[in-house]
Amino acid sequence: MKILVTGGAGYIGQFMVKRLIENGDEPVVLDSLEVGHREAVPQDVRFYEGNLLDKEFVKRVFAENPFDAVIHFAAYALAGESMEKPEKYFENNIQGGLNLLDVMKGKTSHFIFSSTCSIYGTPDKIPVTEEETKKPESVYGQSKLMFEKVLYWYDKIYNIKHVNLRYFNAAGAALDGLMGENHETETHIIPNAINAILQNKPFTLFGKDYPTPDGTCIRDYIHVLDLAEAHLQAFSYLKDKNTSDSFNLGSGKGYSNLEVLEMVKKVSGKSLEIEYKDRRFGDPPKIFADNSKAKEVLGFDPKNSDLETVVSSAYKWHSRT
Template identity: 55%
Template structure:
């Protein structure tokens, strides 16, 4: 298959692009490079442009043909979204609409969309299923849910098939340390903990008064390669069945912040200095996935289900790239 990968110079996009090419699929990356890295693209054709520009994305489809689009490009910080609602809606919704219109004009009928468990907000019942109440608690979550609904209507009106993949917490890197996580600022617990440990600086835990065994919040951590594999399987599912789908992508188990930090210490053989501070706004006590539907529909099975196996890959990346790309 031939794919357009929007946001393909970013963390999950670049590793998905690597996986697609390793399986002999053709790819083109479209990225505005605000959060992307040229070093993560390799020899893939990179088109620098902005989805908020109709002309930028239209010109791609005028020159190239694709079997499917994998749509990663988005602003994705829940906290930041509450300070910058216009930017998040403009980027994540208007940009997505420009992409859909370009697809429609050039008869590209399949899109794999990076959605999020943030569409569920603060779930009252765990694990989270695809039928759990939709109640986003941030502008970011709302922007992703709004685009899910737009995709539903573009399917009804124009026949564009879609996979809505609701991620939980992406983490890890390629096992050889060549591609990994390099954000500015970095907000994800595993890379932040590793950087603090290497620098000999304290790691700040946001809250130790959650309703959990050790008082820290619980999340579902899914390895980025398992996410990438699900994107390819979703594209194959649509190609075979001509049907859309919505699935959760998590390992189906939650780990607390303290469990993460202990695993980081175990993998690195180093001791973290831990400081506790107050909770961040909007952090639920716990959230983890029921991934049964993804397994049944896609024949997908996460390979990295143990914390140490995930963190070993993140550690390999940080050892090779202590300052990122």
């Protein structure tokens, strides 16, 4: 199967490309390289550098390739930045995706969307099911929810079947430490804590007065290898059922920020100085997934998503020489 992977030079995208190759599929990567890295894409994989906002470019990619499916990772994903530059997020995350869907019409009918648990905001019930009320607290989360609505109507009108995969906190690296997260602006706690230890610098933690057992936020970490596998399972689901649906992808367990930092210290064997600052706007105190639907329908198995595997794989990647 020939599959277009937008954002395939990014963190999760590179793992998806590798998994597709292992599965005997033919990935084609489209990436602007604004956030992604050309060296993350194998040299023998067809690569198109460009932006989804350039519709003529997207048309050319489709004219040159008969795709069986599209896996859409390409999006801006910094919640804080989205509150400062909302137009950037609405334009890229919605209009870019619209261009992709418009070019797909009549050509490719299966679409896998990289969505997010941010569409839920601060949930009313924990663990979070797919039916939880959607009330995003950032422009980023809102842009993802809006695009889910777009996909709903493109299914009804144009018969483009889709799966929305709502990630919780993507984390970890290849188990051998050879592939991992490489963001110029890093906002995730695990790589930032690891880098603080490696550079012998204090780590800044936002908020210690949340209504949780240790006062810090609780999050659900899903290993990037398990995410990539879930996308493959979603593609199989679309081929078999040809029905649109949405799934939460998380480990189903919540870990506090302090528990994460303790694991980073354990894995590294080093100490870490913590500097506390006030809460960040829009950070829900506690969120983790009910992943039972993904397990039952897709066969999802977050086997690499225990906290020690997530942190130890990330540490191998970030501490490589």
